[in-house]
Amino acid sequence: MSDLIKKEGFDYAFDSSACSTCQGRCCTGESGYIYVTKEEIEKISQLLNLDIKEFVAKYLFKTDHEYSIKEKMHNDSYECMFYDRASNGCTIYDVRPLQCRTFPFWSYFKTRVDELKLECPGIIND
Ligand code: SF4
Numbered sequence: 122m123s124d125l126i127k128k129e130g131f132d133y134a135f136d137s138s139a140c141s142t143c144q145g146r147c148c149t150g151e152s153g154y155i156y157v158t159k160e161e162i163e164k165i166s167q168l169l170n171l172d173i174k175e176f177v178a179k180y181l182f183k184t185d186h187e188y189s190i191k192e193k194m195h196n197d198s199y200e201c202m203f204y205d206r207a208s209n210g211c212t213i214y215d216v217r218p219l220q221c222r223t224f225p226f227w228s229y230f231k232t233r234v235d236e237l238k239l240e241c242p243g244i245i246n247d
């Protein structure tokens with residue numbers, strides 16, 4: 122069965138089988154924002170059995186207008202607090218933010234496929 126995913130309006134396809142060997146490059150590397158909405162905060166708090174205040178204090182920081190997930194350091198690399206190296210996966214996968222669910226099909230990358238390919242080995246030009 123093909124693991125190839127395409128999305129209308131994007132000139133590239135994504136081979137999700139690449140995730141098993143890439144070691145979470147979209148969850149690690151350079152520092153970045155991982156935005157979470159109010160609804161997502163509620164769902165993740167529930168999954169972690171934390172009340173919302175406790176969850177926000179432990180895992181999030183506030184940007185100008187939104188909340189973003191904190192990062193931890195591994196050697197010289199930043200990584201999302203919820204990335205687990207041992208399993209090479211996301212520990213909140215079922216309730217991960219929309220930003221993570223929609224990667225690598227972000228509008229930003231429509232005209233920046235070369236930049237995306239440097240980050241994600243699953244990108245295939247159509
Ligand atoms: S960078 Fe691409 S291949 Fe690697 S885990 Fe993320 S989506 Fe999968």
Ligand code: SF4
Binds near residue numbers: 148
């Ligand atoms: S929430 Fe999960 S999928 Fe999103 S960046 Fe963190 S580890 Fe990766």
